Amino acid sequence: MLKNIRALKPVFLPVCMVFILFYHIDKNYFPQRDHFSCKKSPNQTDRWLIVFWSTIFGKQPGIELKWNKSDCPVACQVTSDHSRACDADGFVVHARDSHMIPPTESVPWILYTQENPIYTSVMNDAKFMSRFKLLVSYRLDYDFPWPSFHMPNATPPLRFKEKTKLIMAAFSNCEPVRTEYMRQLMKFVQVDSYGDCLRNKHGLVERYGSRNGSNFLELKTELAKQYKFTLVFFNQDCDYFVDAQLNHALNAGSIPVVMSTDKLDEFLPGNLRHSVIKVRDFRTPKDLSDYLKYLSRNETEYNKYLSWKLEGIENITGTAIENVWKPKYPLYCQICVALSQGRIHEKGLEPIPCKARAYEDWGITPSSRTTLVMKNVMLLYLLSLLTPILI
Ligand SMILES: *[C@@H]1O[C@H](CO)[C@@H](O)[C@H](O)[C@H]1NC(C)=O
Ligand SMILES: *[C@@H]1O[C@H](CO)[C@@H](O)[C@H](O)[C@H]1NC(C)=O
Numbered sequence: 580m581l582k583n584i585r586a587l588k589p590v591f592l593p594v595c596m597v598f599i600l601f602y603h604i605d606k607n608y609f610p611q612r613d614h615f616s617c618k619k620s621p622n623q624t625d626r627w628l629i630v631f632w633s634t635i636f637g638k639q640p641g642i643e644l645k646w647n648k649s650d651c652p653v654a655c656q657v658t659s660d661h662s663r664a665c666d667a668d669g670f671v672v673h674a675r676d677s678h679m680i681p682p683t684e685s686v687p688w689i690l691y692t693q694e695n696p697i698y699t700s701v702m703n704d705a706k707f708m709s710r711f712k713l714l715v716s717y718r719l720d721y722d723f724p725w726p727s728f729h730m731p732n733a734t735p736p737l738r739f740k741e742k743t744k745l746i747m748a749a750f751s752n753c754e755p756v757r758t759e760y761m762r763q764l765m766k767f768v769q770v771d772s773y774g775d776c777l778r779n780k781h782g783l784v785e786r787y788g789s790r791n792g793s794n795f796l797e798l799k800t801e802l803a804k805q806y807k808f809t810l811v812f813f814n815q816d817c818d819y820f821v822d823a824q825l826n827h828a829l830n831a832g833s834i835p836v837v838m839s840t841d842k843l844d845e846f847l848p849g850n851l852r853h854s855v856i857k858v859r860d861f862r863t864p865k866d867l868s869d870y871l872k873y874l875s876r877n878e879t880e881y882n883k884y885l886s887w888k889l890e891g892i893e894n895i896t897g898t899a900i901e902n903v904w905k906p907k908y909p910l911y912c913q914i915c916v917a918l919s920q921g922r923i924h925e926k927g928l929e930p931i932p933c934k935a936r937a938y939e940d941w942g943i944t945p946s947s948r949t950t951l952v953m954k955n956v957m958l959l960y961l962l963s964l965l966t967p968i969l970i
């Protein structure tokens with residue numbers, strides 16, 4: 580007997596240490612669900628309450644919104660005040676801050692994301708997703724669509740002749756395939772790159788910087804107005820992943836040259852149908868460059884892409900994006916209604932897979948980069964041979 584206890588000794592200490600460690604880690608990571616019990620305030624029972632539980636990219640969202648029955652089919656409130664947890668009818672968690680798990684699973688959890696699964700891997704984790712009952716996301720085909728792409732402004736662009744510059748780009752997450760595509764495009768046509776990827780132009784501040792009271796977006800827009808085209812290569816090809824970069828180009832009146840999946844079409848209703856050039860429609864970067872050069876010389880053909888700026892977007896009735904751009908009720912009101920009607924995924928959400936973008940998807944091979952590396956290696960080698968002579 581004593582011997583058995585001795586034998587346990589080497590196990591006992593590490594187990595104790597693990598317990599002590601866990602005890603000190605932020606309680607949010609390890610919710611004590613079974614011990615969570617509290618009473619709803621009696622005067623709150625007729626108002627549906629959503630508690631935004633997590634931070635958003637580490638920042639407190641500071642949300643406090645309320646609707647009466649006159650503005651929303653059910654009285655509804657959303658708050659980020661954790662002290663209201665006992666009254667919550669649902670908890671919202673931002674996917675990128677998913678370590679902040681709500682204190683109880685007795686009411687539905689709602690997952691919120693505008694990022695795609697490649698950069699938010701929990702979305703492809705079946706166990707994680709199954710704990711959530713509703714999704715607010717960039718997807719137009721799922722629960723509550725909430726993409727960062729908004730209704731573009733139909734404001735008149737600069738005229739053809741006033742756009743003195745050709746193609747601009749300003750992305751700074753140098754995802755290898757889009758960066759390689761741009762590199763190959765640059766071999767055939769001038770592309771002014773203001774972002775961190777293959778930068779060849781200065782004059783735009785960093786993403787969160789500002790100059791003379793203008794922020795990144797305002798400065799980028801001022802630049803884009805003067806360009807006939809803007810490269811809008813999304814950071815991955817995930818279905819329905821369309822973000823505000825597309826707004827920036829459309830608003831500026833610079834024709835977007837877009838790298839995305841074909842679900843893009845659902846974001847471009849009415850007269851927007853013919854407002855973008857899709858990289859997908861061209862076999863090679865050279866073919867694309869030929870078309871852009873052709874348009875840059877033919878005002879009539881070029882302006883066809885901007886006709887929506889003068890005619891407006893027109894009829895979006897019955898499209899998937901209608902409820903995003905012209906919602907009947909605010910987003911959280913819609914969620915309150917769903918909660919009040921028990922319209923949730925009882926068995927939890929399915930994972931949202933997305934395959935990382937590949938060179939083959941865009942008809943390019945990274946060979947030019949390999950040869951570039953080889954050239955540099957050769958150059959260094961030659962320099963090292965020359966060094967003794969030079970010194
Ligand atoms: C609801 O009850 C809480 C305490 O449970 C109280 O602090 C609050 O003032 C009440 N609100 C209203 C609108 O009566
Ligand atoms: C809701 O109704 C109450 C009284 O019924 C009123 O005091 C309050 O201002 C209303 N709130 C909103 C957001 O309309």
Ligand SMILES: *[C@@H]1O[C@H](CO)[C@@H](O)[C@H](O)[C@H]1NC(C)=O
Nearest residue numbers: 782784789790791792793798
């Ligand atoms: C900043 O604004 C002032 C006045 O508005 C102007 O004189 C100055 O040239 C501007 N500086 C830059 C770098 O644009």
Ligand SMILES: *[C@@H]1O[C@H](CO)[C@@H](O)[C@H](O)[C@H]1NC(C)=O
Nearest residue numbers: 873874876877878879880881
């Ligand atoms: C532009 O394209 C149209 C066809 O849409 C053609 O009729 C016209 O001649 C072209 N103009 C120029 C300047 O190439």
Ligand SMILES: *[C@@H]1O[C@H](CO)[C@@H](O)[C@H](O)[C@H]1NC(C)=O
Nearest residue numbers: 848849893894895896897898
């Ligand atoms: C808009 O389009 C929908 C469906 O395509 C159609 O039913 C509706 O009549 C149209 N409305 C207008 C004002 O053209």
